[in-house]
Structures are given as C-alpha cells and as structure tokens.
Amino acid sequence: KIKNWLSAPDSSRNMNEAYGKLQDGTCSWFFEGEQFSTWKEEPSFLWVKGKGKFLLVSLSSIIHNVDLAKQDSSLSMAYFFFDGRDSQTELQLHHKLIRSLIWQLSYREDHKVPLPLVNLYKKYGHQQPLDRVLRDRSFRWIALQIEELKKCASKNEIQKKLGKLPRGLDETYQRILKGIDRDYWDDTKIFLQFLAFSKRPLKVDELAEVITVDLGSEEGPAFIEDKQYQDPRIVLTRCSSLFLLLYLLNKTSGIIKLSHFSVKEYLLSPMLTKELFMSDAAFTNWVQLWNIDLNIWDQKRSRDKTDVMKMASALYYASLAGIKPTVELLLTNKAEVNAQGGWWGNALQAASAECHRDIVELLLVNKADVNAQGGDYGNALQAASFHGHRDIVELLLQNKAEVNAQGGYHGNALQAASARGYKYNVELLLINEAAVNAEGGYHGNALQAASAEGHRDIVELLLQNKAEVNAQGGEYGNALQAASFHGHRDIVELLLQNKAEVNAQGGEYQNALQAASAGGHRNIVELLLQNKAEVNAQGGYYGNALQAASTGGHRDIVELLLQNKAEVNAQGGYYGNALKAASHWGHRDIVELLLQNKADVNAQGGEYGNALQAASFHGHRDIVELLLVNKAEVNAQGGEYGNALQAASAEGHMDIMELLQEKDAINEDHKEEFSTE
Known part of the structure; x- marks a missing residue:
C-alpha cells in the first residue's frame, strides 16, 4: 500500500539494460582512478562527467561496483535515471525522482518499512492534494517575469516593465504568443501542435521535418521539398525560447520540448483551441504523420531519408x-x-x-x-x-x-519474471508449462536470474519445479556464483543444500569463491570455504579469489584466504597477481599484508609488468616507497611502459620520478628525457 501511495517509478530497467551492454574494461578508467579510490576511503560528493548513453552505461557499471548495502546492512544505495524516452511522466519529473529515492532508501530485504514512512502514510496516505495547490502556478509566473526583466537595459525600463506586468500565467503566455512574428505563424502553429501532443521529447531535426509534409494533399500526404529548412535549428527562432527547452546532444542537434507543463495546459485551453487547433484534429495529424505511406519519401532527394522513416x-x-x-x-x-x-x-x-x-x-x-x-x-x-x-x-x-518463446534481454518470460521477483507470474508460467531450465538471456536461466536478484522465494519455487541447480550460462556462469557475487547468503545456503557444485566453473568470475571475494562478502567466502571451495582455483577475470579480494581492497577477505592457504604468488588474471592488483589500486594495507606473507615483490605479469610499475603509473607514492623498502627492482623491465620510471613519467608523477631516481632508476635510451631538474 505504501509503495502504491508513493507511486515511485522503477528505474532498474534502465540500469539493467545499460549494464547488459557493458564490455570488458568498461569504466576501468574510472575505477582505477585516484578520485574514485579517494572517494571510497573518504566518502563525499563525486561528480562523474558525461552525457547520453555513455553516462548511462558508465553509471550502471558504477552502481554494480559500488553497492554499499553489500558491505553494511545499515546502508542503502539508490539510483535514478532521467529518461527522455519515457512519455514525459515516470522518468522525467523531479517529484518522481524524490518518490523513487524515498522508496529505494526505505526498502529492506525483510520487507519491513521504516516507521517514519509508515507514520507519514497513516497521516497523509488517504488524502489528495488540494485543488488550489495544484492550480498554484505562481513560481512559473515569477520565473517568466524575471526573464522579461533581464531584457531591460536601464532602471527606467525596469520600472516601466514592472508597471505593466501580466496579471497571471495565461496572460503571460498570451503576450508571448502575440510576440511571435506573424510571417512565421503557420510554421509555429504546427510546431506547437506537435510539441503539445508528443508522447516523448522530439529531436530538433524531427520537429523541423513536420512542416515538409502536406497532410491536405488530394493524393494523400506528400513531401514538399521547398518547405525544408536548410538548418533545422531555425525551429528555435520560430518559437519563443520561453516556450521551449533545448537539451544539446552535440553541437548541431538536440532534444526539444515544451518548457513547462503549464505551457501545454495553456495551448490546450478553450481560449486557444479555435485559433491554434482542436485536440482531436491535432492528434489525428500527429498519428497520421507518423503513419505516412513511406512511398512519399521515394521522391528524388539528394539527402538521406529523414529520421521520420525510422519512427x-x-x-x-x-x-x-x-x-x-x-x-x-x-x-x-x-x-x-x-x-x-x-x-x-x-x-x-x-x-x-x-x-x-x-x-x-x-x-x-x-x-x-x-x-x-x-x-x-x-x-x-x-x-x-x-x-x-x-x-x-x-x-x-x-x-x-x-510460453517458452526465446528472445529479448531476459531470453524468455520465465527468466524475466524471476529476475523481477514476481512470484505469481512465475507460478502462472510454470503452470502453463514454462521450461524451468530454458537457456538464454542475460542471466542464462531463470534460477540464475532469481539468485542474482535475491529472490529466495522464487529460487525455492524453481528448485521445487526441478530447476537444474548447476545449470551453466549467463553473466555469472551459474546460480551459485550469481548469488555469491551479489551477497545473498540465504540463497547461497539454499543452493548448497540443493547440491550446488561449490567449485563449478564458468562466468565472469569463473567460480563462486572468486565472485564472493570480488563482491566483498566475507560471510559468503567463509561459507564457501566451509563447503570445500578450492581456495586456489584458477580462471576468470581476476585469475583467483586472492587477486579478486586484493583488487577490491577487502583486507578481511585477503586475511581469510591466506589463513586458508591461498597461494600468495599465484599468477593469472587481469592484474597478473594479487600484489600487483593491490598496488595498482592503492591498497597499502593489503600490499603490506601480502608482503608479510612472502609475496614476490618482483613477480612479473599483467599489464604493468610488476607491482612497482603499477603503483608508479597510478601515483601511489606510499606504495612505491613500501615496495622499494621491500627490495623491489627499481629498473625491472617489462609491461606496457617498460619500467617504473617510464610509467611514472607517462602520468606526470614528478614526486615518484624523483623517488625512483634517488634509488638509481635509469633509462638507457632516454636518460635526459626523464630528468626532473
């Protein structure tokens, strides 16, 4: 009831969709950066710059990497994506952002809602906002008057303007419309019609195209080439900027929509329908245009077919x-x-x-x-x-x-329902003979989907219906690995009770122990080790569990793995070995721990060749000093930059270059080039 009352939109689809498009190494520049490392140690604000799909995909990777709730049950994480593809409601309105964040931060795995939110519901849950509050548009009126006053060149002009202020928002909009050049009124009217009825924001070039179609032609809709704007951005000069908002996609294109919902209300008000449009006719024009017989676009034109054809x-x-x-x-x-x-x-x-x-x-x-x-x-x-x-x-x-049709992001309906936790749909699909072990989609199968998303009740239901507990496929290889990575201990226990193979291979992390270590879930690492997980199992992105834990800065897990005889110098994985991974990410405490456990300070492998080169490239002076104290070979060759001095130079870390040169670092081919004097 409280969730329905909040009416919070679900932005997880955007995040999951974007996460499904990640490639190996996506956002590594961010996770390996000093800013991110500092933020993890001393949380504050961190601005990730970007735009469009790039930012969406980047943030989805960050969300999966930084899940505070996995480390501390008292903490929560929330996210929201403003989505221009949505029909100007669920994922575009600011109050929907607030509703979504409130629900996400309030939701707990035990399904108990925080008492303050319960009290709010009891007090206000059955009330509707007052009509007068909904009608109050004074803030919008004030903002528009400020914009008009900005145009004044003197105090005298300001005084005159203040003496002639419109009496309300409708009168303000009326003045704006009257100020539009009448020579362009026919075009402007069409633009406003389409903006008023569009179910999504339009691109500037899309809006410019609408006037090129003659909907009144006796032979049906026809393309009028002479009406085509040479520059689509001319649209912006035809309509007042007070009516429109432009979001730039690049230097020449952008998304355009009405600047405020009150603009749409005004355009559709009775006082304007006769002059501007009748709503039925306008919407008919809208759907008619997008349903035009594409034959009209076969007329000879030198340019490419318009984006309208792609609609x-x-x-x-x-x-x-x-x-x-x-x-x-x-x-x-x-x-x-x-x-x-x-x-x-x-x-x-x-x-x-x-x-x-x-x-x-x-x-x-x-x-x-x-x-x-x-x-x-x-x-x-x-x-x-x-x-x-x-x-x-x-x-x-x-x-x-x-019921078993394949395709789409989730592969089939059963996997989709399992991923979202809709038990009643899972039951309905199973009753209708959905194949419980059908393969495909992001998660590979329904059991892995439910395990990854933490839906224990669905995991139980699927197992009761003979889901194969060790089925392979999907992002995580198997259900046990998925549950282990996401920190769902109760599901890990349930899967093990149902004979999940603790050392089953496959997926990004190759085995459940590495997945749990990468996710920072010590309790699950302990549980897996108690169930005879192979501590030195090789494979996957990090090569082994020790390297995974070292990469993530999980000292407690590193200690636990070493106590269980993890091989400190095991080679493999993206970083080559655990010491290099910890040096790369700046985890000094783990570097010390590994060295105390006889990690080979000069072990070779991975992108940077050795730990000293990795620490030098990423600017971790304290770790460079620690490695040198532990007899790291200052002139060791290998890796992308050849040696530590060249690595430090590549990123401009002068203090590290000086430190290395004090320790007799040399470069025979470029001695002068690396002088810091």
Whole structure:
C-alpha cells in the first residue's frame, strides 16, 4: 500500500539494460582512478562527467561496483535515471525522482518499512492534494517575469516593465504568443501542435521535418521539398525560447520540448483551441504523420531519408499511450497491426508492457501476432511478465502465446519474471508449462536470474519445479556464483543444500569463491570455504579469489584466504597477481599484508609488468616507497611502459620520478628525457 501511495517509478530497467551492454574494461578508467579510490576511503560528493548513453552505461557499471548495502546492512544505495524516452511522466519529473529515492532508501530485504514512512502514510496516505495547490502556478509566473526583466537595459525600463506586468500565467503566455512574428505563424502553429501532443521529447531535426509534409494533399500526404529548412535549428527562432527547452546532444542537434507543463495546459485551453487547433484534429495529424505511406519519401532527394522513416507507426504510439479511441480509429483505417519499430518492437508488446488490457484485447481481436518477435523484451509475454502484469500474462497465454518463446534481454518470460521477483507470474508460467531450465538471456536461466536478484522465494519455487541447480550460462556462469557475487547468503545456503557444485566453473568470475571475494562478502567466502571451495582455483577475470579480494581492497577477505592457504604468488588474471592488483589500486594495507606473507615483490605479469610499475603509473607514492623498502627492482623491465620510471613519467608523477631516481632508476635510451631538474 505504501509503495502504491508513493507511486515511485522503477528505474532498474534502465540500469539493467545499460549494464547488459557493458564490455570488458568498461569504466576501468574510472575505477582505477585516484578520485574514485579517494572517494571510497573518504566518502563525499563525486561528480562523474558525461552525457547520453555513455553516462548511462558508465553509471550502471558504477552502481554494480559500488553497492554499499553489500558491505553494511545499515546502508542503502539508490539510483535514478532521467529518461527522455519515457512519455514525459515516470522518468522525467523531479517529484518522481524524490518518490523513487524515498522508496529505494526505505526498502529492506525483510520487507519491513521504516516507521517514519509508515507514520507519514497513516497521516497523509488517504488524502489528495488540494485543488488550489495544484492550480498554484505562481513560481512559473515569477520565473517568466524575471526573464522579461533581464531584457531591460536601464532602471527606467525596469520600472516601466514592472508597471505593466501580466496579471497571471495565461496572460503571460498570451503576450508571448502575440510576440511571435506573424510571417512565421503557420510554421509555429504546427510546431506547437506537435510539441503539445508528443508522447516523448522530439529531436530538433524531427520537429523541423513536420512542416515538409502536406497532410491536405488530394493524393494523400506528400513531401514538399521547398518547405525544408536548410538548418533545422531555425525551429528555435520560430518559437519563443520561453516556450521551449533545448537539451544539446552535440553541437548541431538536440532534444526539444515544451518548457513547462503549464505551457501545454495553456495551448490546450478553450481560449486557444479555435485559433491554434482542436485536440482531436491535432492528434489525428500527429498519428497520421507518423503513419505516412513511406512511398512519399521515394521522391528524388539528394539527402538521406529523414529520421521520420525510422519512427514506429502511429498505432504503436497510440497503443503505448493507452489511447483506445485512436487505436480503434487506426485499426478501422487498416493500420498494420504487426508493424515493427520502436522501443517495444510492436504495438502489442508496447500495450502489454504498459498494462493497457483493453488495447491488448483490441489488438488481438484485430489479429495481432501474439508471438511477434522484436523490441527490448523480445515478445509481448516477456514484456508483461517483466513488468508484473499478471492479467496481461493470462490474456496472452489464453491467446496462445508461446510460453517458452526465446528472445529479448531476459531470453524468455520465465527468466524475466524471476529476475523481477514476481512470484505469481512465475507460478502462472510454470503452470502453463514454462521450461524451468530454458537457456538464454542475460542471466542464462531463470534460477540464475532469481539468485542474482535475491529472490529466495522464487529460487525455492524453481528448485521445487526441478530447476537444474548447476545449470551453466549467463553473466555469472551459474546460480551459485550469481548469488555469491551479489551477497545473498540465504540463497547461497539454499543452493548448497540443493547440491550446488561449490567449485563449478564458468562466468565472469569463473567460480563462486572468486565472485564472493570480488563482491566483498566475507560471510559468503567463509561459507564457501566451509563447503570445500578450492581456495586456489584458477580462471576468470581476476585469475583467483586472492587477486579478486586484493583488487577490491577487502583486507578481511585477503586475511581469510591466506589463513586458508591461498597461494600468495599465484599468477593469472587481469592484474597478473594479487600484489600487483593491490598496488595498482592503492591498497597499502593489503600490499603490506601480502608482503608479510612472502609475496614476490618482483613477480612479473599483467599489464604493468610488476607491482612497482603499477603503483608508479597510478601515483601511489606510499606504495612505491613500501615496495622499494621491500627490495623491489627499481629498473625491472617489462609491461606496457617498460619500467617504473617510464610509467611514472607517462602520468606526470614528478614526486615518484624523483623517488625512483634517488634509488638509481635509469633509462638507457632516454636518460635526459626523464630528468626532473
């Protein structure tokens, strides 16, 4: 009830989608950087610069790397992605950010809600905001007046302007409209129509294209080349900047939308509909344009086909938005019910994902292919299963949806429901003969998906239905490794009780012990060792568990592994050995511990050749000193930079260069080049 009251959007899909696109080494520049290392030791604010998909993918990697809750149950982590693809509601509004953060920070694995939040619900949960509060748009009015006052060149002009302030927001917008050049009014009117009814922000070049289509032609919609803007950015001069917001994607392109919801309210108000548009006609124009017969674009043009051609059909957008009258109108006019395109692939998948049951029924009656493939989730059944829409899942199954259809991010519907923790959908799919061990998708199988996401009840249900506990595949290789990496001890115990192979190989971390060590979960490392996990098992990204723990700075786990006879000089993995990994990341305490346990200070291997070169390149002077005290060979050759002096020089660490030269570091080929005098 409290979750529904908060109405917090789910941004995990964005994060999981982006995380699924990571490649080896993604964000290594960040995790290996001094700023990040400092932040981990002394938490404060850390600004990660970037934009667009680059930032989305980067942040997803950071979120998986920095999960404070895994280290301390009293801490929580929350994230939110503002998403321009969303229909200007769930993932675009600031209050949705606040709602999402409140819920994420309040949610606990025992499903108990913090008392302060419970008290708030008891006090306000059954109330609706006052109409007068919703109508109060004074802050927007003040902001617009300030913008107008900024244009004044003198105190006298300011006084005159203050004496003629509009009486309200509507009058303010009326003045702005009257100030638009009448020579351009026809174009401006079309732009405002499309912005008012768009279900997503538009690119500048997309908006510029709409005036090139004549919707009133006797022969049907036609492309008018003479109306094409030479520079799409001219759109910005046709409409007042007070009406529009522009988010630059690059120097020549950007996303454009109405600057405030009150602008849309004003444009759709009765006082303007006759002059600007009637809403039904405007939306008809909108869907008609996106459903234009692509033959009109075959007319001779020197440039590439417009982005309009890449848009999904109008039926798709109407289905996504849940506008049944428009869907009915389009189907009556023989819109292609199975047209492909858009984020969800087709109209049926879009309606299923958004839980528009009436539209799903309407599309199916009109012969929508219930098993059509495409889109982010592969098919409609997987989309509905992922989002927890049981009634849609039932409806699709009744209409002969293939319960084991493959495709999409999660591979199949059962894995999607298992990943999200919707037990009722998992049960429904199993009753309808979903293959419990079906392979495919990000997690490889349903059991691994549930194990990775911490859904113990679903893990139990899948095992009761004969899920193969040691099934291989997916990001983590097997369910035990997935649960171990994410710190779900209860699931690790359950899997071991069901005869999970503790030393099973596969996945990014090759085995469960390395996964738990990388994740920093000492309690799980202990549990795995008690169940005869091989402490020196080789393979995976880090080569072995000791290197994984050393990389992450988990001293307690390093000690535990060494106590259990981990080979301190074991070679392999990305960093070559544990000492080099700890030196690379600046974990002095672990470097000391490894040296005390007879780590070979001059062991060769990995990208930087040896520990001294790694520490020198990354600017860890204290570790360089420690290694030299422990008889590191100052002129040892190898690695990407040849030796420690060249590595320090490459990053401009003058203090380390001086220290190395004091210890007789030399470079026969470039002696003068490395002088610090």
